[in-house]
Amino acid sequence: AQSVTQLGSHVSVSEGALVLLRCNYSSSVPPYLFWYVQYPNQGLQLLLKYTTGATLVKGINGFEAEFKKSETSFHLTKPSAHMSDAAEYFCAVSLRDSGGGADGLTFGKGTHLIIQP
Amino acid sequence: DSGVTQTPKHLITATGQRVTLRCSPRSGDLSVYWYQQSLDQGLQFLIQYYNGEERAKGNILERFSAQQFPDLHSELNLSSLELGDSALYFCASSVFAGNTIYFGEGSWLTVV
Numbered sequence: 001a002q003s004v005t006q007l008g009s010h011v012s013v014s015e016g017a018l019v020l021l022r023c024n025y026s027s028s029v030p031p032y033l034f035w036y037v038q039y040p041n042q043g044l045q046l047l048l049k050y051t052t053g054a055t056l057v058k059g060i061n062g063f064e065a066e067f068k069k070s071e072t073s074f075h076l077t078k079p080s081a082h083m084s085d086a087a088e089y090f091c092a093v094s095l096r097d098s099g100g101g102a103d104g105l106t107f108g109k110g111t112h113l114i115i116q117p
Numbered sequence: 118d119s120g121v122t123q124t125p126k127h128l129i130t131a132t133g134q135r136v137t138l139r140c141s142p143r144s145g146d147l148s149v150y151w152y153q154q155s156l157d158q159g160l161q162f163l164i165q166y167y168n169g170e171e172r173a174k175g176n177i178l179e180r181f182s183a184q185q186f187p188d189l190h191s192e193l194n195l196s197s198l199e200l201g202d203s204a205l206y207f208c209a210s211s212v213f214a215g216n217t218i219y220f221g222e223g224s225w226l227t228v229v
Contacts (some may be wrong), residue, residue, distance in 0.1 A: 036220070043119065043207060043222035090160065094218070104150055104173050105209075105218055107160040 002027040004094045006108035014116045019063075019078040021111050023091030026072065031075040032094040034105065035065055039087045047089075050074065061085070086115045120144065121221035123208050129227045135196040138207030138224045142189055148172070148211045149191040150218060151183055155204040166191055198228045 007022040025031060029116040035047040048059025055067040065076045074091060089112075120143035130136055142149050151163040153176075162175035166185035179184075180198075185191045195202060209220045 025145075034218075044209075045119070046217060047221065049217060089179040104162040104165050104175060106162065109159045 002031060002106050004091050004093050004106055004108035006089075006091050006111050008111055009109065010112045010114060012114040012116055013081050015083055018083065019076070019113065021076040021089050021091075021113065023065075023074045023076065023108060024072055025074060026079060026092070027093055027095065029095060030069075033065075033067060034092040034094070035059065035063070035106075036090045036092060037073075038090065038110075039089050044090065047076070053057050054091050064079045078085045081113075081115050083115050083117065086113055088112050119221060120191040121208055121210050121219050123206075123221035123224050125224060126222065127225045127227075129229060132198055132200060132228055134228075135194065136198065136226065138193040138195070138206055138208075138226070140193070140210075140221060142191070142208075142210030143219055146210035146212050146219075147189065148218075149185050149189070150209040150211075151177075151191070151193050152209065152220075153204045154206040154207060154223070155201075158204075160207075163193070168186045179211060195226070200228050202226065203228045212214050 003026045005024045033050040038042040048057045050057045050067045058064045063078045088110045090110045091108040092103050123139040124139045147168045150165045153161045161175040164183050165173040169185050180196050183193045205223045207223045209218045211218045
């Protein structure tokens, strides 16, 4: 079975500062890894994903994440925070199903990102 | 807009009642997933269907059931509702051989 741990239920950064949201996973086989964002009263939006290939993945809104197999991590970063980045961020892991597609996602508990003016 | 459509967006019902949540997946997606999001449990995977057949089961209660129809839309049935069933229920879809799961905006269920 797979699991996801997000370190820090709340992270506060100043506008313009580096954003770093931590995610560690546990999986018996190479997983797919995802970051989703949820704005207040909205659904989940995919930020980025890692499947195979390049370990540094770029997503929308200036976010990127790096898959580090040796550390079983997939931390999310953004060089300069904007007020509009305030939201809940979820890291998720999925196993490959028999057809090569994504099995159900296992989510971390989420990190609430607060941007200070 | 993810292309996944869920109805209704909000629903208030009494304990003991039964409700049905509906989901239309993205065009071309064969897999449908249901998730429950609550404050105490976080995001929980409930069940997955692929092309009409159940594929994987998560933390779905026996009072809950789902199905996927020939036109690929899916319904989640929640019965004998309890206060603790109040949550945001998400539907998501993906292509079978793909690796990205797209989420709808959810159905807010309040049990009073």
